[in-house]
Amino acid sequence: MKQASTTSSAEGHPPPPLPGGPGAEEAKRRGLRRMKAVALCFLIGAAVVFLLASWAEAAGWPAWVGYVRAAAEAGMIGALADWFAVTALFRYPLGIKIPHTAIIPNRKQQLGDSLGDFVGTHFLAPDVVREKVRGADIAKSLGGWLARPENAERVTAELASVLRGAVTVLRDEDVQAVMEQAVAKRIIDKEWGPPLGAVLGQVVLDGAHHKLVDLVCDRSYEWVRDNHDTVLRVVSDRAPTWSPKFVDSLVADKVYGEVLSFAWAVKVDVNHPMRLALDRFLSEFATDLREDAETIARAEQVKQQVIEHPEVRKLIGAAWATGKDMLLLATEDPSSELRLRVRQGLCRLGERLASGDPLATKVDLWIEDAAAHVVTNYASELTTLITDTVARWDPRETSRRVELQVGRDLQFIRINGTVVGALAGLVIYSTAQLLF
Numbered sequence: 001m002k003q004a005s006t007t008s009s010a011e012g013h014p015p016p017p018l019p020g021g022p023g024a025e026e027a028k029r030r031g032l033r034r035m036k037a038v039a040l041c042f043l044i045g046a047a048v049v050f051l052l053a054s055w056a057e058a059a060g061w062p063a064w065v066g067y068v069r070a071a072a073e074a075g076m077i078g079a080l081a082d083w084f085a086v087t088a089l090f091r092y093p094l095g096i097k098i099p100h101t102a103i104i105p106n107r108k109q110q111l112g113d114s115l116g117d118f119v120g121t122h123f124l125a126p127d128v129v130r131e132k133v134r135g136a137d138i139a140k141s142l143g144g145w146l147a148r149p150e151n152a153e154r155v156t157a158e159l160a161s162v163l164r165g166a167v168t169v170l171r172d173e174d175v176q177a178v179m180e181q182a183v184a185k186r187i188i189d190k191e192w193g194p195p196l197g198a199v200l201g202q203v204v205l206d207g208a209h210h211k212l213v214d215l216v217c218d219r220s221y222e223w224v225r226d227n228h229d230t231v232l233r234v235v236s237d238r239a240p241t242w243s244p245k246f247v248d249s250l251v252a253d254k255v256y257g258e259v260l261s262f263a264w265a266v267k268v269d270v271n272h273p274m275r276l277a278l279d280r281f282l283s284e285f286a287t288d289l290r291e292d293a294e295t296i297a298r299a300e301q302v303k304q305q306v307i308e309h310p311e312v313r314k315l316i317g318a319a320w321a322t323g324k325d326m327l328l329l330a331t332e333d334p335s336s337e338l339r340l341r342v343r344q345g346l347c348r349l350g351e352r353l354a355s356g357d358p359l360a361t362k363v364d365l366w367i368e369d370a371a372a373h374v375v376t377n378y379a380s381e382l383t384t385l386i387t388d389t390v391a392r393w394d395p396r397e398t399s400r401r402v403e404l405q406v407g408r409d410l411q412f413i414r415i416n417g418t419v420v421g422a423l424a425g426l427v428i429y430s431t432a433q434l435l436f
Helices: 001-011 021-058 064-090 107-121 125-138 139-144 147-169 172-189 193-206 210-226 228-238 245-268 271-291 291-305 311-334 337-354 360-390 395-435
Strands: none
Touching: 001 064, 001 147, 064 395, 107 360, 125 139, 125 172, 125 291, 125 360, 139 147, 139 337, 147 245, 147 337, 172 245, 172 311, 172 360, 193 271, 210 228, 210 271, 228 245, 245 271, 311 337, 337 360
16 A cells, blocks of 8 residues: 555656657657557558458459458458557557556556566566676676776776865864874873883894994984083083182093093994994893883873873874875876876786786676675665666656657557468468368
């Protein structure tokens, strides 16, 4: 009952136009009229022959006239019967509401349901779809098409357009909120000490920190070398007030020389005790970051201070804006590194699929499983699309459109009915004459 009310309220919409536009529809209409005229001519011809043969038989013509009359009579009856049958599909014959006529307008809903059931049973069956997809060899065909550079560029351009559209539609506030909640928060919630200790320990173990130590030692030596007056002033400021100035100068020069010599020794000697002590310190610090609870807790405090700093929060908020601008520029520029790599990746993927790589078999299986999954779980929705669409069509317009599509061929039924009826009438009449 619910379906019927829905159908009734939805009826009245015309079916979609015929393929090819108004010109194609007008051509079909002319062809239909022409074939109707031909079928009508066969009927009129049979009627004329029947009348003439009847007159000739009444006038005493030879016996062969009876055969002609019988053939024409049967042909006329066959033509009328087939006219009635063809017309009854689309409308009431002569406007008379005879039962079981105007079948398409009156039974449009049942026909739509039957069509949907037929498609669902014979075309949307999982086995049928799997066999069709398996025989299509989609992965190889797709790979051959994708391996051509112009097609890979076309796909890349389409992907870039989709990505630009998605990035443009997204609101910066929403993305920033997601980044802070889903990304930054996950990173912040985890302890930083153990992973930092693991990284630092591996760096020290590999000796990757030596370049940085060399740089610090070089800069330290250069600073001491270029800041003689600063060292002298520091030493003089720390000297007792009763100490003579020349003594302070001598002490400051001696201290400066020792500091400069020490900085030089650390700079040039890779095995200097200072360097070795620094290595031990870094190694022990890495161990403490991984294992010492107090050091881990202090690292967490430092992390919290860094995260809560306004500049750091501002950096997190600006990360999306920067990434967005970079992404938009990369997608808009056909020669960008991003598009170039995507294009090359698509070409390589196409070559693998086209060359019979095992990946092609996997892709075919994925497509096959996906298609079977769709028809298994959504076949009813797909067939409902057919039945609901047919239900919305206006009955008379639907009948007219169907007649335009198949009516020309159906007129041959009328012609054949005339011819076959005439032959059947001739055979029956001849048999009767022979027997009686």
